[in-house]
Amino acid sequence: MDAKGKVLATLGPDLIGLRSPGDDEVLRGDLARILFDATKSGVEYVFGDxxxxxxxxxxxxxxxxxxxxxxxxxxxxxxxxxxxxxxxxVVGPEERFARHTGMAAAVISVPNYLDLDRWELLHPTPGRIVQMYSTTQAAAKAQFVFPAPEQLPDRRDVSAQQRLIADAFADGGWETANLLRLMPESPDFYFDSVSQIHLGTWSAGRVALVGDAAWCPSPLSGQGTSMALVGAYVLAGELLAAAGDQRAFDRYQEKMQHFIDENLALGWKNATQMVAGGKGALRMQIFMLRMVSRLPWKGMALRSIIDPIEKAANAIHLEDY
Structure with a gap:
């Protein structure tokens, strides 16, 4: 979408789905609820601490x-x-292990006032993206991606974070002003730097790390939840095989390392290439989006995108523990 709401390019799910047969996609909040409901009867949960x-x-x-x-x-x-x-x-301050892309991202829930039904709308400008999407007609999500300094407002200072976003998009077109106005009302405001975590080891003594704590691929990678689930499965399986002994931590890292390396590399590429940096790059990006559905070799172009994703996603053999 351009600043006035004109459609610049339209892509169908055959071009942007990037899924293989059998793939499923679940919203993070739904997945958290499913996992909690499946475990709450046998696990002690402590909230508010x-x-x-x-x-x-x-x-x-x-x-x-x-x-x-x-x-x-x-x-x-x-x-x-x-x-x-x-x-x-157990291993030291975050600054030693974080790699920053120079970007930040925010996600909010908003009323689906555009009546989107499994549609995603994007308004790109040089260095920035505003998008709004919905998987149902009941609610929608909005996302802001923009250049940001490495030193961001305190993680608990939501007001300062929202001021930073509002300043970054103060001159935004399309639906930007409406989405910024709705931002303070979002029940699940999310904001963070687009960064990765690179560790040499994921354990120390009787303590181990899993998911973003061990290998965050960045919020824009599209890989984080899958990596966390695979890591949790392998760690649990190795602990089971070792009868709960901490020696399982070494085996866990040995089995996971290649998978994590592949996905971190893919995540960095995705995060750093998602936003066009200048006007020329943005014009070329929009031109290619317009043309791709008409090209006779679009299947080949899609394979060049899908193949690295499939390679990273399958870069591990999961044992049946």
Whole structure:
């Protein structure tokens, strides 16, 4: 879409789906709800608290919490995201392991006032993208991607984050003004730098990391949830095979390393190439989007995009534990 709402190019699911037969896509919130409902009867969940310190002993890990009393655990698994507190406690500060693309991204929920039904609309400008999409007619998501400094507002200062976004898109066209106006009302505002985490090891003693805490591929990679699920499966399987012994952590990294390396490389490429940097690059991008559906060799062009995704997604053999 251009600044006035004119359609510049239209692509169907055959061109932008980038799926192989048997692939399924699930919204992150739905997946979290499914996993929670499947485990809540046999797992103790504690909400509204956070970890403040870890003390490793020969027979366990002493975990200190902000609110609750300290407790001992046989093993600790840090699955607490790109800004992992567990990682900071056991291997060091985030600054040592983060690689920044120079971009930031925000996602909000908004009313589906454009009545989108499985449609995604994008308004690109040099260095920035605003998009709105919906998988149902009941609600919609909006995303903002834009250049941002490495030092962002405090992660808990939502007002400062939203001011940064509003400033970055103050002159935006299309639906930008409406989406910015709706942003403070979003019930699930998300904002972060577009960055990756690269670690040499994902464990220390009786503590291990999984998901974005160990290998964040960036929020724009499209790979994060799949990588986390695969990692959780392999880690659980190796712990089962080792009867819960921490030696399973080495086997877990050995089996996962190639898969993670492939996906981190793909994630970096996706994140850094998603946004056209200048007017010339943007014009070429729009021209190619207009032309691709008419080209006789569009299948070949699509394979060049899909093949690296399939290679990364299948860069591991999953054992039946």
């Amino acid at each position: 956070s970890l403040t310190d870890l003390v490793q002993h020969t027979d366990g890990v002493e975990v200190h919490f902000r609110n609750a009393a300290p407790r001992m655990f046989d093993l600790v698994i840090g699955a607490d995201g790109m800004h992992s507190t567990v990682r900071r406690q």
